[in-house]
Amino acid sequence: MDRNLYLDNMDVDEALKLFLNRAGQKLEAEEIPVAESLGRVTAEPVFAVYSSPNFNASAMDGIAVKARDTFEASEVNPVILEKGGHYEYVDTGDPIAEPYDAVIMIEDIVEAGEDKVKIISPAFPWQHIRPIGEDIVANEMIIPSYHVIRPVDIGALLSGGITNIMVYKKPKVGIIPTGTEIIEPGEELRLGNIIESNSRIFEGLVVEYGGEPKRYAPVPDDYDKLKAALKNATAENDIVVINAGSSAGSEDYTAELIREFGELILHGIAAKPGKPAILGLIDGKPVIGVPGYPVSAWVVFEIFAKALIKNWAGRPEKKETVLEAVLSKRLVSSLKNREYVRIKLGKVNGNLIATPLNRGAGVTMSLVRADGILEIPRTSEGFEAGEKVRVNLLKDLEDIENTIVSIGSHDLIMDIAANMMHRRNSTYNLSSAHVGSMGGIMAIRRGEAHMAPIHLLDEKTGIYNIEYIKKYLSNLDMALIKGVKRVQGIMTRKGNPKGITGIEDLSRGDIQFVNRQKGAGTRILADYLLKKAGIDPNEIHGYEREMTTHMAVAAAIASGTADMGVGVYSAAKAMELDFIPIGEEDYDFAIPRAFLELDMIKLFIEVITSQEFKDCLRDMGGYGTENTGEII
């Protein structure tokens, strides 16, 4: 089959409207027991069959009386009532029947001989009686149609005599993963394989939107097999989602198959990621072709499958929660597409700060880390840093407000501290963005972070961090929380096959280097070492290849695409690399002094000074915790 350039570039809103017009009709209703109806959606209003209570009931323990027999009673002139004719004992909940029309509490009567009681105040008619229908009156509407059934609704429905209820059927959603390169989780991962995970994301989303997912085994990129799978899935389901592999060509199979056996509504939308979306009908059933990259897949699913499933399931459309936030860095986008940018939000000094996450279509972790989505319209070329933007929330605002925004240098200990914090008090979170030490300093200066983990060596004094804070943050009242002493060194492949002994080996010419990004403390250290060794960076193979974390450098070496890099011991250990120590540095936390008063910062300090944290670092190796938690 020929390669196929996308034909359409339809506006997302227009495409959704078109698709819902063609496929957005509703499913039939079904009758189910009320007791099993939690979370389902009523297909019709429900009217009570019985009143509740359906008899006049005593609301107290006491005696049932005829009110008119008691009207004369007073302390001066008590009334004596006789059992049988005048009263009967009743417990709470007992029916009150004619001739009785009132209840006197047991505390208010005095025994006056066998089967006689004395009362000293009148009872008014219907006192202490729960009248018929006090809770529910027969024939009244208990819940309307299109109502998502909650636990209390179930209680009221049963009390009103309803045992079965008409609800909308859950639409069955067939999910077909495709691609020759994909493997199932747990299978052996060979070179070129990708673990199939998109379909599992879809399964979860289908459940959340009120559908019933059915996932099929992955289908290789083979026309006949895809055809059989698509035929089968459309027969067995109400809606089909077919997920192309990330390799070329598979999307074209889907489009061609839909065109052949049904109707191709659209191939290609003006969205980034998500461009190669496919919308069609087979045997009148909607088929959504979703691209292979995880974020593209998620975007297309969220636009089309979500609307369709909720529509068929009778679920009310919810407006998304949109908040205004200040953009922390410039975002450039093309005019052609609506771009969906994953955003990390943080509330610093009362301002909501939006920091764009990795924009790659293949970065699932950008969705895991995202607090919201910023849509850049087709008509916009992006936004400037400091501009106000509107972000669709993916999390509760409360969670965002209870999150320490840490921007700066990367270290594994940030993950460990985050986890320990969250375990001690699940209200608070720690979110780390890795932009290097200097990036962290700048973020503090712009008021975008609570704290910045830094390890910045002042070449003149040999002292870490303090000089940089003085220089770049002189206008702020800053504190420095001492973090850890950590060992930096040269990482090489296990067994050190190239016999590397130090930074000097970079001048040999047969060594492939992997670098850190500009502004990272480790980059500054590496450049300092090169300068000392008199090596020209232009001579180094791989000097321009920049990674943003220690782990990424370690991973590049472990995979064999580089021979050496500079980083911390813990990363080398995690990737089973050899490690040549260069020296110890101070990895500390720059923080505006005012934030030390925040409960979540107090918790952070509590965690890093805890024995648990120190023990954990000792086990990892490569860290010193002598002064950890000290505030300067």
Add this chain to the structure above:
Amino acid sequence: MDRNLYLDNMDVDEALKLFLNRAGQKLEAEEIPVAESLGRVTAEPVFAVYSSPNFNASAMDGIAVKARDTFEASEVNPVILEKGGHYEYVDTGDPIAEPYDAVIMIEDIVEAGEDKVKIISPAFPWQHIRPIGEDIVANEMIIPSYHVIRPVDIGALLSGGITNIMVYKKPKVGIIPTGTEIIEPGEELRLGNIIESNSRIFEGLVVEYGGEPKRYAPVPDDYDKLKAALKNATAENDIVVINAGSSAGSEDYTAELIREFGELILHGIAAKPGKPAILGLIDGKPVIGVPGYPVSAWVVFEIFAKALIKNWAGRPEKKETVLEAVLSKRLVSSLKNREYVRIKLGKVNGNLIATPLNRGAGVTMSLVRADGILEIPRTSEGFEAGEKVRVNLLKDLEDIENTIVSIGSHDLIMDIAANMMHRRNSTYNLSSAHVGSMGGIMAIRRGEAHMAPIHLLDEKTGIYNIEYIKKYLSNLDMALIKGVKRVQGIMTRKGNPKGITGIEDLSRGDIQFVNRQKGAGTRILADYLLKKAGIDPNEIHGYEREMTTHMAVAAAIASGTADMGVGVYSAAKAMELDFIPIGEEDYDFAIPRAFLELDMIKLFIEVITSQEFKDCLRDMGGYGTENTGEII
């Protein structure tokens, strides 16, 4: 057993703290497949096993090259590359291995003879290559502990090579309904029976809070049977909730049994409803004794069981959403208890208005209708109308904002209109509070309602509604939406056994009347008729028995506790009563003119002028729809 007065009156917060201290420990973790972990809570942080991608992958269709071979390329000086030595064709997703370190897109190359290509611009190293770990780096933390797993988390976990995951076990919650008077839904309802529904509410709530409910068959109020049930449930579950019947004595059994076989922590809290709560331990397992009335049961469950279940399930504590609202009527409460008042909220003219619902402990419908809960502290005797109060939200604020607040006279057509509105556009709701026509007029005057359904006869002119609006709402720019002509009449038991012919029969002395509340249009009509007939209300049996809806009056007559009442034909028909028409009246909607511009009001008018609505009323009988929807 002797009746037992409650011994304790402990403050709710203190009681919860005491209980969680004794029983709030956590359950063990269990290992489950990631693919089945949606909504579960991680018991430990999860670190990636593999990087994703775990090889350097082409991000484009094109050729893999060595970047240094291309550095010289320009339009003037194109470079010719040879297959095998200089390049290989690659598809998106293919691995890029040494010696290649860059990809050139297929669009940017020109075939130059067999196995030769021409390029006219240089490739920089690592261009169009997804590096190892672009998404996930091996050993990095994917999600922390205490994290509720979402669909995207499942995707990232699987991509990171995780197939099984440690999550907190769902606590098993045993639910025992008790009471000799209760029957199961669907069983024949005899006099004195109550349909058991609390346990079904609990089942739903347990699921929502992350537990696994196990409901037992109802147990009669019998010491030995209760003992066996409690022993069995504590053996089979982690937490036990035992729900007393509403009849007296059963709570005492629970307390005594806990004291006998375990430890009674507390019996009685300072809450209303919910006072007779019981907290204890049997074999170290928490047992919560919940009172019988549905709202009391819900309050106690929400205070103690919710906290315990979420605690054991490892779910993060969420702060409730609390909003400030203006109280629409006075609320008097006792100093002894914290009272939980169910609140209907409405946004009228930008103000959030809180209207208390029925405060009876037996009124499940107050929970169904509630938008929030107002807690009146023990130290407060209540609030004045117009005071600002804080309401814990039970629904989304968006739903509340999209709800027409209708306060005034009751008619079945309000339920029908509400349902048709919601079906046409599920965004909008109609909430009706029934306080009578005059109550509706006053609510409009105080700015607490969007509209007031009224039917108020001006005795002098014989004209309905307009005179009252002029008199009481002269300071507002008001409109009147014409509603329906409806037939009022006298309702009597089926077959009219007492031979009632008109309002005059009330003077006979053997007729039990059931009245409407003061301010209701129907009450005004009845009083007008009595005056005309020259009957003194003091002579009428039941004149003081007031119901707030037509259906409640009809229900009282149908159940035999009254012989006659005044009301609309549709209510008589629904309850299969005889009906003697008195005349037609105008049931209209008073509305501030500005609200006619609201989309939800437009929808309401669209509904009541629709053929569907008119057909429905014609089928019910007793209504005229000649001018329905006209605006005056």
